[in-house]
Amino acid sequence: GAGVSQSPSNKVTEKGKDVELRCDPISGHTALYWYRQSLGQGLEFLIYFQGNSAPDKSGLPSDRFSAERTGGSVSTLTIQRTQQEDSAVYLCASSGVVGTGAGYTFGSGTRLTVV
Amino acid sequence: GENVEQHPSTLSVQEGDSAVIKCTYSDSASNYFPWYKQELGKRPQLIIDIRSNVGEKKDQRIAVTLNKTAKHFSLHITETQPEDSAVYFCASPGAAGNKLTFGGGTRVLVKP
Numbered sequence: 172g173a174g175v176s177q178s179p180s181n182k183v184t185e186k187g188k189d190v191e192l193r194c195d196p197i198s199g200h201t202a203l204y205w206y207r208q209s210l211g212q213g214l215e216f217l218i219y220f221q222g223n224s225a226p227d228k229s230g231l232p233s234d235r236f237s238a239e240r241t242g243g244s245v246s247t248l249t250i251q252r253t254q255q256e257d258s259a260v261y262l263c264a265s266s267g268v269v270g271t272g273a274g275y276t277f278g279s280g281t282r283l284t285v286v
Numbered sequence: 287g288e289n290v291e292q293h294p295s296t297l298s299v300q301e302g303d304s305a306v307i308k309c310t311y312s313d314s315a316s317n318y319f320p321w322y323k324q325e326l327g328k329r330p331q332l333i334i335d336i337r338s339n340v341g342e343k344k345d346q347r348i349a350v351t352l353n354k355t356a357k358h359f360s361l362h363i364t365e366t367q368p369e370d371s372a373v374y375f376c377a378s379p380g381a382a383g384n385k386l387t388f389g390g391g392t393r394v395l396v397k398p
Contacts, residue, residue, distance in 0.1 A: 204385060204386075206388075212390070212391070213292075213375065213388050213389060213390040213391045214330070214375060214388040214391075216385060216386075216387065216388075219384065219385045221384065227384070227385065229287075262329070262330070271318050271379060271383050272318050272320070272378075272379030272383055272385060272386045273318055273335065275320075275322075275332065277329040277330050277331070278329060279328070279329050280329060
């Protein structure tokens, strides 16, 4: 597609429920990233996928968080047993430039609210 | 891993004045330094970037300077306009170069 697409744009869930957030990167981009942005805060790295390599999961805050990327394209971020501190905007980015950090294009994000 | 510090956290300027935001990074092997602008409720968008083989880069009213010895880089906005009001983020990839570590952001308010 023309840009990075994320869905849903907004999600309200009850504490303890599981949620799935979807990211559809720019076609042909081999690198895909998930970041979390809490209210008024910076961008916190969560996970990074590059082609068929094992993902870099070093930013995932707990084992309740997981992500997969199927067929080198669409990615799903899953949060199990959501907690109120998980409330944030979850941003996905993709890049066609490998190994420099360049070329990030961000999606519009999913605003997650845990009540 | 890479650590990026950004100052100030908020900046208020009069329209027409200049704004300067500074970032320091920890990994001396880092070689790429982008700046992103995030307007309220919008996605972050790249506005300018610089690689370690140059010391300064300009694009109209914005410029970025890099001091590799001191491990810091700065964003300069001249002749500020109300549409420059946004949150600005610096970033650095560190030695691995495969993902960006972002600074905490600077909220810029341009007062008419």
